[in-house]
Amino acid sequence: MITLRNITLRRGTKVVLDDASVTLQPGEKVGLVGRNGAGKSSLFALLTDKLQSDKGDVDIPRQWTMAEVAQNMPETEMPATDFVLEGDTRLMAAQQALAAAEAAEDGHAMADAHALLMDAGVFDARPRAQALLMGLGFTGAQVDAPVNSFSGGWRMRLQLARALMCPADLMLLDEPTNHLDLDALVWLEAWLQRYEGTLIIISHDREFLDAITRVTLHLDEMKLMRYGGNYTAFEAMRAERMVLQQAAFEKQQDRMAHLQKFIDRFKAKASKAKQAQSRVKALERMERLAPVLTASDFSFEFREPVSLPNPMLMFDEVACGYETDEGEKIIVRGINRSVLAGQRIGILGANGQGKSTVVKTIARMQRALGGKITEGKGLQIGYFAQQEMDVLRPDEGPLSHMVRLAKEVSPSAREQELRDFLGQFRFVGEMVNQQVGSLSGGEKARLVLAMLVWQRPNLLLLDEPTNHLDLNTREALSMALNEFEGTVMLVSHDRALLREVCDEFWLVSKGVVGPFDGDLDDYQRWLLEQSKEAAKAAKEAAKEAAKAGAKKPAVVVAAAPVAAPAPAPKREDRKASGQARQKLAEQTKPMRKEMEAIDAKLNKLADERTALEAQLASGTVTPAQIADLGKRLKTIHDELEAAELRWLELSAEVDALHAAAD
Template identity: 50%
Template sequence: MIRLQKLSLTRGTKPLLDGADLTLNPGEKVGLIGANGSGKSSLFALLRGELTADGGAVDFPATWRISHVAQETPALDRPALEYVIDGDGVLRDLEAQLAAAEAAHDGERIGYLHAALADADAYTVRSRAEILLAGLGFAQSQMMDPVASFSGGWRMRLNLAQALMSPSDLLLLDEPTNHLDLDAILWLEDWLKRYPGTLIVISHDRDFLDGLTNVIAHLFETKLKRYGGNYSAFEKQRAINLSVGQAAFEKQSRERAHLKSFIDRFKAKASKARQAQSRMKMLAKMEELAPIHATAAFSFEFREPERAPNPLLVLEDAVAGYPSEQPGGRAKVILSRLNLILQAEQRIGLLGVNGAGKSTLIKTLVGELPPLAGSVNLNKGLSIGYFAQHQIEMLRLDQTPLWHLAKLAPNVREQQLRSFLGGFNFIGEMATTRVDTFSGGEKARLVLALIVWQRPNLLVLDEPTNHLDLETREALTVALAQFEGTLVLVSHDRHLLRATTEEFMIVADGSLKPFDGDLDDYRDWLFKTKLGKRTDTAAAPSPADRKEQKRHSAAARQHLSDQRKPIEARIRRLETQIQRHTARAAELQSLLSDPALYADDQKDALKARLFEQATQVKELKQLEAEWLEQQTELDSLGG
């Protein structure tokens, strides 16, 4: 059991924990969540013994073995497979002892160590390490390559494999999915479900948290609160708690105001003095509730495209790949027989294992890679918004968000540019802060802002959620769901894929094909064809049973989905309009409460405000009536 009691921790001048309490039971799978900078990684450092608490206690069994992912990977000549096996320190120590015993010709010691190595599963260690590497996306041919030959993201995968290789009672994972593709995330989730120890994971991937965790520990305003269930259950429980807490605060505020009003009116009157004194004591004894501070919801929206050409783009017998670097050399073909027509308002999620060619296809679509053969025909009205990791790397680090936007819009007033950037949380001085001080998430948010400004009718997004926190991911999800153009999306975020795409295509075996199924079907296909059979088949229906069940329900599910999609899209747009009208109605109500508006010289302005208010109320009623009608129709379909 892990028990944190009255825990306090300050870094610099910022208190991260102040009297925090938390109890976690052995074998629980815990999601640790909280805003960026709230102290999640520092709490991990406390558990690892790398930091000392300023107060309180961290208590768990002294015999527990702790495993975590190293943040640095030295540029070693050591083969990747051996580096992963190094994660089992006990095994490596026994091997060193055996080598010493053999050099000393100590037969008794040699026999003892062989038995100890057998107990440590030394004779299956290579196959176990190969399984870890294969699951995390390494090809068999790469496993003996030196660590130094891999890029930063792949070295982080090696560190993750090393942490999983280490026998442990407590496994601490800080953003383990950041450098993984969807196929590796699905494999990791499956592996971690069978991990027998206590797991604490920091993640911004809500589907990963939903599929894996049974406890959420929320770090908020220097306190830790435990919630039973996964991330979706936490969201529901927290919403209820916030609602109840805010109601209690508002009720107490009214009571306090009433008591204070009585005291102010009557404390000077002899006839009421005793009652006033009584109420002053009541007020003093009343434990003041704090107002409820929920994290402010960050939101933005894609502006309506200026044009809607159809089709936007056509691939005809295209071959995608890379031309030879040597004159007269052979080109490197990645994908062939590419035929695709991108229609207006089409919403495609691209699936495929790591290295299958998804990014190559994306670069061909946006014109970064000319086709080796065939053609890519672009409509004259096409406007592409392209997001990829290298777009972030192309930002000018010595410049500011305002400079980047002004470069796109040199004739637009600065205040208008600042207002736009404010919608992406680049508020005040942050709009004129150098980009090199930004986090990865802030840089990604800036690239998104620059894309939104250009009003594209085709969005091509290659892993847009890397480094984004949960709130920004949710804002992107909502914005993409309401985007009125065409979307092509590659993402390891299953929640984003489910919420924003309407069809899947798969890049596999050197070509692009429609994928007839959902993400659960893709998971089954992946384990069956790429990652081998699961080891916990008793916990779920067999692939054959599941396939049969899917075959019988596919037609009905597709029909239901076809019926629901246009209604759901209309509901999303109505909700956006209702939100906009509600906000304007509240703004008008505030303006109309200003006494200055009722002066004789403001009659025309007052009349205009009242007319706009009446119009807003009328339109809002119509929108709400249509929303109710659409929602009723959707509910009647079920599913």
């Protein structure tokens, strides 16, 4: 159990927590939410002993192992798998104990160290590490590549995999989805749902929080408030609480006004002076409830485009890729699509398939390697780069960026006009001259949004625009995009934003771009099917390898020359063969029995899924029932996947035993 009692925490002169208390139970999955700058990361630093409280107590069980994602960029030539393996602190401690025992030639200590290694799962540690890497989007060829060969975003994925590798009782994840695309996010979501320890997540992805957390911890006005439920439940409960608080405040204001009116009317009358004085004291004693003062919500809107060419873009056998020292590297080819005015297109695809490459080609950041892109007359593109620094200058301030932009698209803009405009995006006072390189991720993202708004584009190309945006800013972006009169093309792992903005999807997969006929739920099911097929293929490959290994001696024997047909087996040989078959049947019986049980379970789950889907399609269910049915369908999908994988494992084991007996 984690207990914070009357905690006061300061960062410099800023008070982050003031007499805050909360209790978290073992195994709870907690979403830590609050506006940017409220102190969420400082609370993590307090839990990991990087910060000490100015007052109060923090109690975490001493025996607990803790894991968090390191925020520093790793610099090492170590292979990726080895880097991730070092996250398993228990395994590393056992290996160090063995090395020390061997150096001391202490046989007893060696035996103890080997026992520790067995407990730490030394024999399957490397496959477990590689499974984490591949789940987070690394390919089989990348799992042993040097860490330094990866870009910054991929190195942060390595840090995440390293944290997940730790057998932790308490896991702290600060914005773990920032560098993930949608397929890796779906995988991480499923992994965290299975995690059995205590989990605290800072995230601005509402669907991610809803899928994983069952407790929400709200950090606001230096206090911690615990809510039972996921983020959606928290929003509803907090709204209700704010309504009640506002009602209590207004009721108190009425009471205070009534008292003040009596005092003003009768304080000068001797006959009423005593009653008036008592009311003065009552007014002074009355607890003054604070009005509901919430941080001002951030909002903005895109300006009306000057023109709306239709079509905006036409692709004719376009090939996208990049230049290398060896020549051109084509990632996507044969694009034949049109982009019309007013379309809202979500671009889907697994990591590495070329989504960002396509967007950069449309944004004129890199040239097409083949085919032709025809732009509509008057096309004005607004591009939000996944890496904001692709379009920002680190040594200049926001005002300098806007002055330069205004010279290009609005020569008549005055400096005060630009300052006022930046103020709408929360750049006030001296912040307008602060070097961009020293701004936070969220501030850089808001600056890019400000520059997009100023340009009055008619085509918005947004590549992961929400990576550093808090929930309020994401809501503001969603509203602004829905009111935008031009065309939107969006790459994002934020499913809430994709659902709210996009009405059609393109899928970038296997080197081509085509329409995806379905919604995001269909896409997630498609991802799971792809994952299942990959797992099945891996199992088949392992099975074939086992068969090949088991049959090697038989091949050698069969290759020896024989001069005559083999004699009929003797009675003793037949008896031995029968005993071997009986032994094999006994060995495989439990596996075959479990496979039969899994078959029955698969049939039952499939029937239930069909019935639930029919019920949803009937149109007779209430919104509450739809939510319950959706949750049950997700559970069924997870159970089906687990059962099918187990059936494949058992089948491979049975085949291997038969192969060894042949």
